[in-house]
Amino acid sequence: MARDLNVALIGQAFMGKAHSNAWSQAPRFFDLPVNPVMHTVAARNADTLPAFADRFGWANWSTNARALAKNDEIHLVDVSTPNDSHRALSVAMLEAGKHVACEKPLAGTLDEAREMRDAARKAKSSKTFVWYNYRRCPAVALAYNLIRSGKIGEIYHVRASYLQGWGGPDTPLLWRFKKGAAGSGAHGDLNAHIIDLARFLTGDEVKEINGAICKTFVKERKRLDGPGKGKSTVDDSVQFLATFKKGATASFEATRLAGGHFNDNSIEINGTKGSIRWSLERLNELEYFDLSQDGRTRGWSNIMVTDAGDHPYAEAWWPEGHIIGYEHSFTNQVADICRVMGRRKPAIPLPDFEDAYQTQRVLEAALVAAKARETVKMSEVK
């Protein structure tokens, strides 16, 4: 019988809800070598916490997140708080011998991320995980497997964008527009995901950043806490170009000002043998172009990635063609975390702090490029 993995969650907001659901659903749909037990949820707001715990099935609740470190019953701590608290919580839990699963991006700053990476290195008996959950959309996992098995060949281009449209001038001055709380705007929120996907799918690392634009279009927004307007101190969009070590060229774009796109995390990869493309808004579908196909019938193949026999994670869910949704990526991640905790292989590799630190370096390098590097003014070109 599967041994228990006692889990504590910190956070009860959007990610708290998504993670709670995942811890609850995973053992219902997967056969796992360890049994995740929803032991305790911790968060600051005691007004809402008991109801949250009750609703999602956490056995206990606490407003003292730091105290989890001392609770010997807890095996793994899931850090789902805002970015600026990732470091302190994660390091404390690692030092207390807990396994840690931290929300992305790893930290609010590169310095914090490095500290976390170092703490993870030291904590030899602890495992670390980062919630780059989109790796575990079955179509992304299939893309990973196709690329690893040589179907794309050597990679020429990566084209990654994460487009949202909710950040127009009518949107008020939410915490997401304040650098103190959010660290950055679209960059850390969205580019983090597509940098992770690009690194994960290519199996390659960025060598250099060839240019970047970091832009705040809407400089002032209506205050939520009083009359008048206040300053937005984060980026609305960040675009950058990069070159990978093995030679692939890549473009990245994150924005909250692309009207018509809601959650459009898209990636396309072109190689010597074929191409793949994917979008989160139709997350069950992977498009694949095989350059070796017969010319008469060659085309983009729209693969419905829902076949239990052939596609990652599909065995846990519904019959072919019965699509899954956004939150299943988290549930699939819980399943893989439990596999790793039970010394089994995950369906596809999980990101740890070391891995997520590399993504954070790319985030940082893009900002350096946006700020420090000279542009070519059109006035120089007569």
Add this chain to the structure above:
Amino acid sequence: MARDLNVALIGQAFMGKAHSNAWSQAPRFFDLPVNPVMHTVAARNADTLPAFADRFGWANWSTNARALAKNDEIHLVDVSTPNDSHRALSVAMLEAGKHVACEKPLAGTLDEAREMRDAARKAKSSKTFVWYNYRRCPAVALAYNLIRSGKIGEIYHVRASYLQGWGGPDTPLLWRFKKGAAGSGAHGDLNAHIIDLARFLTGDEVKEINGAICKTFVKERKRLDGPGKGKSTVDDSVQFLATFKKGATASFEATRLAGGHFNDNSIEINGTKGSIRWSLERLNELEYFDLSQDGRTRGWSNIMVTDAGDHPYAEAWWPEGHIIGYEHSFTNQVADICRVMGRRKPAIPLPDFEDAYQTQRVLEAALVAAKARETVKMSEVK
């Protein structure tokens, strides 16, 4: 009755065929204030030229293109030769008082382009045109009209790419891979088009280039004229980021190594009031997202741009839903050239040498950025 416009064409290759068709078809489908007469075709290869002239209905043929300048019957010369001869032919014709319609890009180099622009300025009684034909796909013309009428608002982002996939390592060393003949690779061939579209649709000019990658992945290719391999001296792909004067950020990409894309000239523009997107592979369709729509039914509207009552150029062609193809963009351009020659308004503005020179400057600036500007090495970011 419409007065005659005697036209001479130089060139009998791919563009010679497309232009010949356009000169022939335009008066059949449009009511025009001047009547284009296919007077003479000039080209070097006398073996194939008479048959070409006969097939497309050119009344005369000649192997001496320069002599067209002295033929008083010719009113307009259509220069459809490789880029390296645009300057000499166009300037000679302008100096002889001819109107000139030149293939894109304006020239092989910026210096040549500037000379052509200057010659056009001097030739006050001559009109100049450049074959940036995709402006005249009805869906692009509709997008132009929508943007001009304020439907998109102030522009945040331009996302333009021209992806083709024919340039893999099995493709031999065609003239297109030799810098001498071709000037550049994907850059001049493909980026030229999308820079023109971005400038045309936004009505704005590039202020600066924020980064660029120019890359030759396939360095050697099988010779056509002998055994062994020879060097490719042009780019396979060029990506760059730019900022427009009014603040919009833009990304551009041209490549011949995007397997699965055949002629995928795509552009998307996001603004304060809405978005548009378009691809040449489905050129009859424009997608439009109106941010002011009722939230319940708001979505990307897929507009079939074929309605004679509502859509540019559609009155000349077939009933609604009966789509047109690639070559109609040239025919629509001939119609607009004839309108301008007859002192009428074109459906949408035509690019002249002055305009195309601005596009050439952006092409050049992107190369400067790719070559001269420092990148951020990942090794700098610990």
Add this chain to the structure above:
Amino acid sequence: MARDLNVALIGQAFMGKAHSNAWSQAPRFFDLPVNPVMHTVAARNADTLPAFADRFGWANWSTNARALAKNDEIHLVDVSTPNDSHRALSVAMLEAGKHVACEKPLAGTLDEAREMRDAARKAKSSKTFVWYNYRRCPAVALAYNLIRSGKIGEIYHVRASYLQGWGGPDTPLLWRFKKGAAGSGAHGDLNAHIIDLARFLTGDEVKEINGAICKTFVKERKRLDGPGKGKSTVDDSVQFLATFKKGATASFEATRLAGGHFNDNSIEINGTKGSIRWSLERLNELEYFDLSQDGRTRGWSNIMVTDAGDHPYAEAWWPEGHIIGYEHSFTNQVADICRVMGRRKPAIPLPDFEDAYQTQRVLEAALVAAKARETVKMSEVK
């Protein structure tokens, strides 16, 4: 505080899993006026039942489904067994004063369905529900609301098909191919759903069946329980034409032999003011064409039906653009059942036995048309 609704489920197969998940998830994502309690699961196979109960959180399990009728703690019985047992179980539970939620189609035969309808009429204090869950895909619910608010106008055409592709000659003689157990093939399984959707969305009833084809292409299949082949005694496909009372014409098709379609339940409705179309394989999207739009920008609007402010059920789930999956339609149905049990309005109407009996009549009428009515032989037409 919400009063408890004690629920018993009968069945532990595919539908048992989907319903269990829905009873478990609904109170986590919705604020409901009654609180569904997963009291007991009943099924025949005692080997697997305890683990099933444990996995999905049923407090008790029993191999005696009939005994649920006598358990005073049970308020509602969810009948998720094969079609041939719907009648006996549902009638028994209604006679015992339970509320009943029965899987679709209502019964294996029209006679049984009528008996169930009559039992429901008699059981005045009981409520009945039928699991036509696809009504509760948010995009379908939105379509219902648009049609009710007059956006489509008077209806001309309904085009409904439910295409699957798993039933080729290599598929063995599963119970689904045996009339005794399954009642029918694609017809009861798939046409039932689209008849319900067509009736629900139009708000109209079928007046007559204008023709039908019921076909078994694969007459023998490999036995599962021994060597050799056995007879398939159900239809592989049923197509029929119908006219609605208010005049709309309709086509229906169910098949398991449409290779490339996995779970493609699609419906399109055309009316005097507009059209809608939808497919279950992209269940988060509704396409809407508004004939009153400006001709310049008129097109099919692809609506991402995920906006909490504007779209049915979306408030319970994730932010805009974060799509949901197949099983959410069941969870949404549980939420509406709980609303009705708590004397609130469901988001959109729920089907009861009376309603599902009308769908069963259409199923039957189509078979009558397929079997009994004369066709026009081509040999009659010289």
Add this chain to the structure above:
Amino acid sequence: MARDLNVALIGQAFMGKAHSNAWSQAPRFFDLPVNPVMHTVAARNADTLPAFADRFGWANWSTNARALAKNDEIHLVDVSTPNDSHRALSVAMLEAGKHVACEKPLAGTLDEAREMRDAARKAKSSKTFVWYNYRRCPAVALAYNLIRSGKIGEIYHVRASYLQGWGGPDTPLLWRFKKGAAGSGAHGDLNAHIIDLARFLTGDEVKEINGAICKTFVKERKRLDGPGKGKSTVDDSVQFLATFKKGATASFEATRLAGGHFNDNSIEINGTKGSIRWSLERLNELEYFDLSQDGRTRGWSNIMVTDAGDHPYAEAWWPEGHIIGYEHSFTNQVADICRVMGRRKPAIPLPDFEDAYQTQRVLEAALVAAKARETVKMSEVK
């Protein structure tokens, strides 16, 4: 050198324009064994005819179509008049020894069509052709080749619809709504095309009609020639079900009341080995699902049917990805007519009067089924 084929066209309306363009364009883009010469155009309206002849390059014009029979210079007569004159003109021309290319449907009535078929049989030295031009969209021709080479296997289902939306109640009483002139409404206009496509692609013949609905929703329309309303005497929509001789089941639908569809001629075919689907609104694309593909990457392949090396007709047009339009189907047909006249093989088979007569029989049989056969009233099914 290619021998001349002197062609006379009868008609100067929509089809006159499409055919004139095709006769003119074919020899420019194809290398043909006979050279079509645009000898004479005949039509009734002498006011517009000379300009029409001039515009499209007809050497002569005449208001006496019948006189073409006596002109020994004419080899082939292209009958592009309304349906009610097809018989008289075609029979006269066949009796005069001309080859005849007649617009579809073959005739206004089945009796007329039979007479034409008989005349064609007698005129042994004449060839006949019918303008079922959509066979010659390259994607349809590719589908034909794929099916013939066994890629689809034995056929289970044909799903064909031709949906237009222009026929709402605001559309006035055009000649198309008068039975005398038009013969029928959507049925002869649109179902004719999809019956031809279904017969052509399957290589099979209809055995029986299993049901049909013929419906006039808009019974009165605003008169064009005076005040008030007049009766529409044709169908707005006709749907029918059919069974093919080899067993495939098929559904057909033609309507002018499907708002949002402009020229949506769509067909899907499912077989034992795969499926194909196609729509005229994206006529350059064929979708193909190969059931024998590897399950991991199996999906609908979207084939851009524009590759000169691999796809029918593509060698005549533009490079890969440069799409063609509606009128190219006619030009491709002229090319194949010239090939046949020059004793070469057409790219794919051409329909002659014998063939088109079979399509007319199916049109007729559907109407018989709609009028004469009993329906199943819902009131019969309790």
